[in-house]
Amino acid sequence: ELQTLPVNAMTTIIEQMGRGEIWQGELTILAIDGEWRPFSAMVVPDLRSNGEVNQISAVLRDIRERKDFEKRLEWEATHDPLTELPNRLMLMQRLSSALERSARTGSWVAVAFLDLDNFRIINESLGHRVGDSLLRQTAEKLDSLVWSRDMAARFGADEFAILMENLETPEEAEALTERIRKSLSGRVGMSEVELLMTFSAGVAASDGVRCDAASLVRDANAALHEAKEKGRDRTAVFNGQMRARAVDRLSIETGLRRALRRDELRLYYQPQVDLQTGKINGAEALIRWQHPDHGVLGPGDFIPIAEKSGLIIPIGSWVMLEACRQLARWSVELPNGRDFTMGVNLSGRQLIQPKLIEEISTIIETTGIDPAKIEVEITESILLDDVDRSIHLLERMKAMGLKLALDDFGTGYSSLTYLRSFPIDVVKIDRSFVEGIGTDPDSAAIVRSIVDLSRTLGLRTIAEGVETDEELTVLRNLGCDVAQGYLISKPLAAIDAARLISYNPTW
Structure with missing residues (x-):
């Protein structure tokens, strides 16, 4: 038959x-x-x-x-080709179905995100082949750790997700996630090197009634962000405060996009004093946001979000252009304006922008300023992310005639090791060493060492955060070249900074 x-x-x-x-x-x-x-x-x-x-x-x-062939196409549409785990599409489909069942049965459903800490550094330093191999190993182990009723998926570049169903309590999701996170962490042997891997995790749970699939994923992602913000290598569970912070971040990001269009960004200038002459010889350009509802916001209120969203690229371009324009005006208008220097900060995201050098070159040509009067300030930790690339980039900037300043010096873990390697001109001593320098022998000894080392290497030193006459006196006696801080002046709008400089005060 x-x-x-x-x-x-x-x-x-x-x-x-x-x-x-x-x-x-x-x-x-x-x-x-x-x-x-x-x-x-x-x-x-x-x-x-x-x-x-x-x-x-x-x-x-x-x-x-x-x-x-049709089965293969269907598989490729719902799976990640590198790790062979289900992908974002399949996770969302399964999650929607799981939430519907959860609403009927009264059980809980949870989503956990796991992110490989510092994966970008591994990829950039050891290459994509090692990075891909690490992702495959992680996926294989993760798939073996989840229960058969649950599902592991690859959600993004170095981001994995776990769908957990039929949970009796939301606390069960946290315990399961932490168990898996700890099991994934540890030493991983690659062909070239042994790596110590850690993971950050974020968890969100729902009873299927008050949450849809997209919202649950959003909440789990917010919890992951919280885990990273608190130092990585940990698990965070979503709560209402995280949602409020996520809404605030979205509001700030949206507002920043509007600020760029509506010309709401401002540059303030904090004067710097030459400690030999006691006269103002430069300034650092510092960004502010003239918010339509909240007034003037400092960089701490929005720059971290600009970094994460990528908005720091257009913002940083605006800062460089506006600072150079102001320097061009002051070089003509101020007494001894042609000797005036301008410090401009560059972020880590800007440093990896392919067109950075070309963009700065265009700004210099457009504004007509002397590039030697621009001090590009870069924090030590950013340079240490990729030393070889940093040296190459700094050498290209030096070739343009720019001065290079190492910002927040002394706060990184390899300052002395790499100081000679970077083609820099200026060392900015972090305010944490300047504070209390008149009463704390240890701080004074550290600053003296930095000043002596810099002088030996032919570098200028700028002390940040100077707030008392005593600190200024000690810095001058130690041979520091320049001082900057609230004792001299708080950051000022351009018109107020020009007025102060024109008075020609002496410190």
């Missing part, structure tokens, strides 16, 4: 033959060797004059190859 799938296929075909109708479609037939094989078939009845079926003609075409 011929066996088919669907099981009633032959019944349908016989009925249509009896009516003198042609049957056309697909069916799966059990072959003699016991294998089910798919066919595309056309069955045509040959009727006698009285309408009875005389014989049946059938044409069958083996479509195994096509079916295999």
